[in-house]
Amino acid sequence: MASRVYLERIATATFDSDVHEAFVRYAHGMLREERSRALFLRMAERSGITARYSPLFIDGTHGPTDVDAYEFYQSGSFPATAQRMALYKQFAPVLMRRALDRLALSQEERQRVRHVIVTSCTGFYAPGLDFDAVDYLGLDPSVERTMIGFMGCYAAMNALKQARHIVRSEPDDSVLVINLEICTLHLQESQELGEVLSFLVFGDGCAASLVSARPTGFELESFRAIRLENTSNLITWDIGDQGFDMVLSGQVPTAVGQALEAHRKDFVHDGSVALWAVHPGGRSVLDAVEDALALPTGALQASRDVLRQYGNMSSATVMFVLESIMRTARAGQRGCAMAFGPGLTAETMNFVTAPQS
Structure with missing residues (x-):
């Protein structure tokens, strides 16, 4: 009989800076056509969103390691993919560690983690977040690692699906699942209202979860x-x-x-x-x-x-x-x-x- 599998607990984390209102002002200024500007503001009011978080400090106090989005996203010279990936590599581990700290795995739980699954569609580097998680938590370096990339918003469902398969076949093992996205790295300079509106809804965040055969959650x-x-x-x-x-x-x-x-x-x-x-x-x-x-x-x-x-x-x-x-x-x-x-x-x-x- 196959083992029952449980999502034991979840910890979530975001960056500190709420950039939603600053982005609304920024995007409104980027649009040149008056009708588009008015419609954008109307849609922003109806979006159901009051806060989104990002490491790109569009507004607020800046420190020596902060990124000023007014400089990063300059009209006529938006950054190349390599520049965006450099920031992903800088900020993604910071956000992941915040979520892992909140997951608060005990030493015994860390010893039981034999598999790490990471989902992300907004940035890549290698060795990547899977190695960063293993090193940060002091997991056995022989743990199995799986990266699920470029599946978009439903990737977490696929990660949990894979975690379930693993635990059903290896009931004594636990699976650490990490879902991390820095969507705000991919703002595009555009006068197309639909494109600008698509970025009105996106923010950044990370979830870390523990999946096992222990009946909790x-x-x-x-x-x-x-x-x-x-x-x-x-x-x-x-x-x-x-x-x-x-x-x-x-x-x-x-x-x-x-x-x-x-x-x-x-x-x-x-x-x-x-x-x-x-x-x-x-x-x-x-x-x-x-x-x-x-x-x-x-x-x-x-x-x-x-x-x-x-x-x-x-x-x-x-x-x-x-x-x-x-x-x-x-x-x-x-x-x-x-x-x-x-x-x-x-x-x-x-x-x-x-x-x-």
């Missing part, structure tokens, strides 16, 4: 991927000469809503799901999910709170939502987590709160 019951036909162009993510180039179509909420409505019976057929951890890709995405699944008022409050407090942090975001839900979930409550990304694909996970949590 959330039991990871099952996973399912739902790929939407004829939608592969709605979310794309390519490496360009000046950072990573994103396409985030305004048709995404409608496509997600239609897909979930078609599969509604798979999620709510018996009404047993009490906990909903939905990736907050944006306010309109959450509205579409809520409508498609006919969820009760407040069902997505944790997702809306994370969106408001942090924005969309790509792969780390759904883990922030799960961490929030874990704090108040009652034993035996069933839940469904889902995140959306390139493909267009919805990655879903069924879970239940363990009796001991």
